Amino acid sequence: MNQRPKLRSPPPSSAASSPSPPTSPNLNREKAKTIIKMPRKSYIKPTLVLASLLAIFALYTFLFYTPPDYSNNNSNLHNKFDTDYSNVNKVKIYMYDLPRRFTYGVIESYAAARGGKPVQNDVLLKYPGNQHSAEWYLFSDLNRPSENRTNSAVTRVIDPEDADLFYVPFFSSLSLVVNPIRPANANGPADRPTYNDEQMQEALMEWLEEQVYWKRNNGWDHVFICQDPNALYKIIDRVKNGVLLVSDFGRLAHNQASLVKDVILPYSHRINTYNGDIGVGNRKSLLFFMGNRYRKEGGKIRDLLFQVLEKEKDVIIKHGAQSRESRRAATQGMHTSKFCLHPAGDTPSACRLFDAIVSLCIPVIVSDYIELPFEDVINYKNIAVFVDTNTAVKPGYLVKSLRRVSTKRILELQKELKKVKRYFQYEDPNGTVKEIWRQVTSKLPLIKLMTNRDKRLVGRELAEPDCSCLCSNQSGVQAIL
Template sequence: MNLRPKLRSPPLSAASFPSPPSPLSHSSKTILSKMPRKSLLRPTLAVACFLAYAAARGGESVENDALLKYPGNQHSAEWYLFSDLNRPSEERVDSSVTRVMDPEEADLFYVPFFSSLSLVVNPIRPTTVNVSHDRTVYNDEQTQEDLMEWLEEQVYWKRNNGWDHVFICQDPNALYKVIDRVKNGVLLVSDFGRLAHNQASLVKDVILPYSHRINTYKGDIGLENRKSLLFFMGNRYRKEGGKIRDLLFQVLENEQGVIIKHGAQSRESRRVATQGMHTSRFCLHPAGDTPSACRLFDAIVSLCVPVIVSDYIELPFEDVIDYRKIAIFVDSTTAVTPGNLVKLLRRVSPEKILEFQKELKKVKKYFEYEDPNGTVREIWRQVALKLPLIKLMSNRDKRIVVRDLTEPDCSCLCSNQSGVRTTL
């Protein structure tokens, strides 16, 4: 299968990326985006969106990208960011990013490759899938390689060695094949769970929230209808950091006032989870296979105070959200000691819980992808704030001499899991 584009840069205004065989297709229209340069008090940037990879599994190509609909089988952020850039400019007046059609006007280049969707569509083991001899099996790894081969030939990539390119990889395994080739760029990720310290950084990257899976709580703050102390529903057995879940089940499943259930994703599970979170005071958020999981954001939109047991978690939008005001953090050792967690939560006064709920109601707008003034707007603001640091790192990268270092040079990066963080 040959997905390699024939176009060379510039110009990008006629760029195309040939469609792979079903189940994925590409939109051939190039999208370029720009941001106005405003006051230094409100940094903005230009985003050039130059590779339109835009249709979901089983979807059909359309002539106008704006007509594409959310396919429902991919991570929300990659779809809603792409969709937002296709909105008319008059609907995006207060956005931190503005579309441009001339890449020379761009400060940053957004690469709208649907990396999570590409991963989902790809068969788990392509070499062992039984398909007819006349059908080509979609290959995520090959698509990643072709994407990078195309990008690395572009003058705008070469100009700053990729520092000014923005990639979304919300699934923990997205872009895994080429992560070392995109690590200079701004990575939009949900956490740093499977990224090395020299691949991701709070300095250059943006932490995204998962979209919530349950319905937003429509009521007001209060404890009258929240009779359960603590609620959790999810897979009991996970890999890697999520092994703590089984230990938490063991110490909590017989505690009075605690509802903790094993359950996989399904319509019925979402219904039960909605009921449980809307009627509980606290909602447990243990690590999954990686430090973050969607249940944290389910809890936030439920006004159910999150109890976070995830030692290496990074959280979205921490420059505007003080998570100590909306969540309780408990280290893993304390949490799995029998009796500790329940005693801690019972000591929280009703007045304090109401304060938590009041703050949760204030910030839940940041976790609504469907709201044009919610999550998407905040993500673009976060990306815009990276621009001065990106320019610093790009300029530094060009002047630095080759050095024989015994340890990686991370003076431009903040380690994503180190106890000591280096900042600029």
């Protein structure tokens, strides 16, 4: 409790310090009587009241106040954003009932191109497991009964008039790889159907442009998934107003995508999740990498890393293509290593990063232009090590730096990895899909801003598209502010 404030005498007046004119003795005696008769002002009562109020406030603070926790860790962020959406107004999303050829038909074409037999019921169709399966998980989630989606940020509506957002469930990444990659001189079986991804994209756009809700807001309130770096490449300029669900901006221009309007998705991990506890006892290797040594563009860093790392002690670095055997070897390596190397591939990100996270193998990210999913709730500095490409390829630097990381620090990083790994598990009911929808709903205020702005702007000729305030994926945030 604060001490009682000291009472202070008023400062001497200027009249007291200056010479006074002479007065008569009788007048002075009369003044003295008058002064003596004036009641003296008491400070005791208000001081007691103030002291009582301060005492009550101090007691309340002591009993009921809990100081805020400003510690910088991911668990606090999780509590902040793990919102219970069951008792709030959810964002209403309408999923277009696309013609079958854009959804189940793509799966059917993929199977047929590999000799599969047609099935009589769409329920029997299986989406081929690959790193771009987010489009299947989102489609399946919106098809679930509403009572099974009580804690989602979005609710599916059947009447498009009720919708805040419109989801276009074209399997764009699968469509891109329907036709198997064959040598240029190989001839496929004549009885197998042909499939053309570019034609499918154009057909989707023709169908969409006939929809009244696409025209109504110039596509701003539409959501597209194009997780593969080349998905929707043919029509990307015609859908760029919408919210794009992408894995990175490696193949997208500055006026097509940005962190301001789009959502970064994690790839689906391809190796088994590590279900053990944190620790270094069974992690004998210092650093692990298994993947294609030779890549294009930013992925050229891989060959340089092979050259400086392949002879280092306690480092396992192998060249390997995608196969069932390679995945088994990668699972073993990631589950028994302290750190897992994540260099850029043909694009800045790859599924290997998310394999490492679910393995509790601390990612060492060597990719200068990478974008990461869910950075408003995950502080990646608490779960990963970042090294720029020029420094990483210096002989001896990377290994020496990792050896200096203490066991205590490794356990701290593993502990945070264990906390956040559910964000990278699509099959978890409280995992990736739930977080993607939360990210999508966060774009709604911007969508409303842009649709209202579009409606009041007077048509005018522009030398360049008027989207610099929104679309630049390098400086979009600064520009829009």
